[in-house]
Amino acid sequence: MSKKKAGNVWVFIEQDDGRIADVSLELVCKGRELAGQLGVKTEAVLLGQRVAGLAPRLHEYGCDNVFLAEDARLEHFSPLPYAKVILGLIHQHHPNIFLFGATAVGRSLAPRVASGKLAGLTADCTDLRIDSFEDKASGQVLPNKLMQIRPAFGGNIIATIVNTWDDPQMVTVREGVMRLDEPAAGRRGEVTPVAVSLEAADLVVSLVKRFKQEKEVNLKAAQIIVAGGYGVGTKENFQLIRQLAETIGGAVAASRAAVDAGWISHDHQVGQTGVTVRPRLYIACGISGSVQHRAGMSESAKILAINEDPGAPIFSVAHYGVVGDLNVVIPKLIKAYKARV
Amino acid sequence: MSLTILVFAKQVPDTKNITGKAMKDDGTVNRAALPAIFNPEDLNGVELALALRERYGGKVVVATMGPPAAANILRHALYMGADESILLTDRRFAGADTLATSYTLAAAARKAGPFDLVICGRQAIDGDTAQVGPQLAEKLNIPQLIYVAEVESVEAGRLRGRCLIDGGYEIIESPLPCLLTVVAEANVPRPAGARRLMQYKRAVTRSELLARHGGRDYEDANVLAEEEASLRRRGLWIHEWTAGDLAVDPNRIGMAGSPTKVKAIQSVVLTGKGSKQVPPTDEGIAGLVHELIAEHILS
Numbered sequence A: 001m002s003k004k005k006a007g008n009v010w011v012f013i014e015q016d017d018g019r020i021a022d023v024s025l026e027l028v029c030k031g032r033e034l035a036g037q038l039g040v041k042t043e044a045v046l047l048g049q050r051v052a053g054l055a056p057r058l059h060e061y062g063c064d065n066v067f068l069a070e071d072a073r074l075e076h077f078s079p080l081p082y083a084k085v086i087l088g089l090i091h092q093h094h095p096n097i098f099l100f101g102a103t104a105v106g107r108s109l110a111p112r113v114a115s116g117k118l119a120g121l122t123a124d125c126t127d128l129r130i131d132s133f134e135d136k137a138s139g140q141v142l143p144n145k146l147m148q149i150r151p152a153f154g155g156n157i158i159a160t161i162v163n164t165w166d167d168p169q170m171v172t173v174r175e176g177v178m179r180l181d182e183p184a185a186g187r188r189g190e191v192t193p194v195a196v197s198l199e200a201a202d203l204v205v206s207l208v209k210r211f212k213q214e215k216e217v218n219l220k221a222a223q224i225i226v227a228g229g230y231g232v233g234t235k236e237n238f239q240l241i242r243q244l245a246e247t248i249g250g251a252v253a254a255s256r257a258a259v260d261a262g263w264i265s266h267d268h269q270v271g272q273t274g275v276t277v278r279p280r281l282y283i284a285c286g287i288s289g290s291v292q293h294r295a296g297m298s299e300s301a302k303i304l305a306i307n308e309d310p311g312a313p314i315f316s317v318a319h320y321g322v323v324g325d326l327n328v329v330i331p332k333l334i335k336a337y338k339a340r341v
Numbered sequence B: 001m002s003l004t005i006l007v008f009a010k011q012v013p014d015t016k017n018i019t020g021k022a023m024k025d026d027g028t029v030n031r032a033a034l035p036a037i038f039n040p041e042d043l044n045g046v047e048l049a050l051a052l053r054e055r056y057g058g059k060v061v062v063a064t065m066g067p068p069a070a071a072n073i074l075r076h077a078l079y080m081g082a083d084e085s086i087l088l089t090d091r092r093f094a095g096a097d098t099l100a101t102s103y104t105l106a107a108a109a110r111k112a113g114p115f116d117l118v119i120c121g122r123q124a125i126d127g128d129t130a131q132v133g134p135q136l137a138e139k140l141n142i143p144q145l146i147y148v149a150e151v152e153s154v155e156a157g158r159l160r161g162r163c164l165i166d167g168g169y170e171i172i173e174s175p176l177p178c179l180l181t182v183v184a185e186a187n188v189p190r191p192a193g194a195r196r197l198m199q200y201k202r203a204v205t206r207s208e209l210l211a212r213h214g215g216r217d218y219e220d221a222n223v224l225a226e227e228e229a230s231l232r233r234r235g236l237w238i239h240e241w242t243a244g245d246l247a248v249d250p251n252r253i254g255m256a257g258s259p260t261k262v263k264a265i266q267s268v269v270l271t272g273k274g275s276k277q278v279p280p281t282d283e284g285i286a287g288l289v290h291e292l293i294a295e296h297i298l299s
């Protein structure tokens, strides 16, 4: 009896000017974990121009093999040529699982590829696990399927989604959601060059101009975060948040309401449409704790909430709660910290 | 120049005001328990289409796939200024994931087309995937511009748009026809026009017309044909297409055509982590700081 060989776990590597996106490395780490459970390999799919130098780094993070498609026409991401190259690879190698970052690039590319392959695609997963699945429609039990766990309905529900069709099982995952493990220095792997064949019809879209600003802060890397919300009241008063952050060595973050009010830039926004963080300590000041905000911070190791309203939902995810006026509480915190030892 | 534009819009449960049970036991949306609204970013899509029609001339058609009540958002699109509307409704469409949805929408676009431009919202607030736009572009075999915040120009068969990317934007140029997904930042959707509202509130689908006559069993074909012709003349006819009207493979629509299955749904219930109440006094705060330092949370 012949059994179909199990496909490998693939990760699309997003790179910009030769810098690998953090989310891609996070997904390599997750991919490696899944591949380990399934007894298959982890493989990277890397497209670009002069990007071969990135392969060793991918090996160190856990890739057994890197499919490398180098071509001047792939220098900047564009959905048509990228989807074409990747579809060709899928048809040739039949991966079992394919992970994409839920970035602007991933959200353009993954659906285009899934549609071309007639594969299922699950968006914005917050967790991925291997388990068996009983398909009620066919009555079949499918072993070793990928459980794709994601919020929907504006964060009001968490759904577990399973892909029941042919491989690959495709998903997108937000940046910062999966843990980045330490790379193993010196770990080696293979590189498989990919022949790129594109036609004029694949190259009709052109990039005229690109404007990209480096983020003002790297909230994901911060161990301590002090976040201010609409309860801070004014732009001037946001200084209080900055002072506390500076005193205790933390980074400054904000709710969307504070960003929308123009008190701070969007780079600092935590939540569903901002950054997902999991610091050692998250201090939420004058933040009510909407589902969208909690989506980005509820995994923090410790949460301290300061809010006037004892009924604010933020308290339900907090480990420490101070019911009171932040204008009074924050100066006391600063004072107490300065007076420590 | 003139542009023929097709806008896809979805009627969605208002996920900001959820009451009752959001999901049925089979993992599909319990639409009955949720107030239905026009997906916010699809209003931006309609607005963009109308603005382009004002700039370049042409025609705007708005289409939706959903239950019969989704005709309500089509009427709203007519109030805003759309020229024509199409309701795709059939029990066999139900339970579609994004792959089956984009397949069905593509079949409708082909039947209604050709179009110079297809416009979707960036994302629907229920499924929250933002996948239908790019998948639809693939199915139609046309280029896609996603997260469009502005259409700078349409000239000599090429469209130039400003698309949001992480931390900035890109100016992209694509030949027509192409597909755009539009973000909320793109514009402020116009409200329903008062005069148009008075006029188009009588716009109906075939099922709604039948219902006026007491239901599906109504048989006087002549009366129906006359009424339909009169409604069409006045622009009050909402096209209603079923799976049978589209050239679709029954195995690729609805639940049957959907590779992704919802295995389980959990409502997000806040679980108190047993938070420790700290009094807002000097002593209370000092105690908290000491505890955080002792536990190596603060240094």
Ligand SMILES: Cc1cc2nc3c(=O)[nH]c(=O)nc-3n(C[C@H](O)[C@H](O)[C@H](O)COP(=O)(O)OP(=O)(O)OC[C@H]3O[C@@H](n4cnc5c(N)ncnc54)[C@H](O)[C@@H]3O)c2cc1C
Pocket: A154, A228, A229, A230, A231, A232, A254, A255, A256, A257, A258, A269, A270, A271, A272, A273, A274, A275, A285, A286, A287, A288, A289, A290, A291, A292, A293, A296, A306, A307, A308, A309, A312, A324, A325, A326, A327
């Ligand atoms: C699709 C979508 C995506 C979204 N994405 C995000 C996101 O990524 N991030 C995000 O944060 N939000 C997001 N939101 C918005 C979210 O729904 C809330 O509107 C927002 O988080 C509220 O911010 P807030 O808590 O600062 O303001 P509010 O809800 O207004 O809360 C202010 C709080 O401050 C308290 N307060 C007032 N004065 C004081 C005082 N002197 N001292 C102490 N406490 C005080 C009040 O009791 C109140 O609880 C999104 C919304 C949608 C629809």
Ligand SMILES: Cc1cc2nc3c(=O)[nH]c(=O)nc-3n(C[C@H](O)[C@H](O)[C@H](O)COP(=O)(O)OP(=O)(O)OC[C@H]3O[C@@H](n4cnc5c(N)ncnc54)[C@H](O)[C@@H]3O)c2cc1C
Pocket: A120, A121, A122, A123, A150, A152, A153, A157, A159, A161, B008, B009, B010, B011, B027, B028, B029, B039, B041, B042, B045, B063, B064, B065, B066, B096, B097, B098, B099, B101, B105, B119, B120, B121, B122, B123, B124, B125, B126, B127, B128, B129, B130, B131, B132, B133, B260, B262
């Ligand atoms: C809890 C839950 C989780 C889900 N997760 C997934 C998933 O991970 N993967 C998946 O493939 N499916 C998923 N689905 C199914 C998905 O919601 C449906 O396929 C839906 O029809 C379209 O997806 P969306 O709501 O995400 O739309 P989006 O892709 O976010 O919509 C983008 C745009 O496409 C257009 N559009 C979308 N639907 C329609 C329509 N019916 N009529 C007209 N225009 C439309 C609109 O312009 C809209 O703004 C999920 C459904 C639920 C209830």
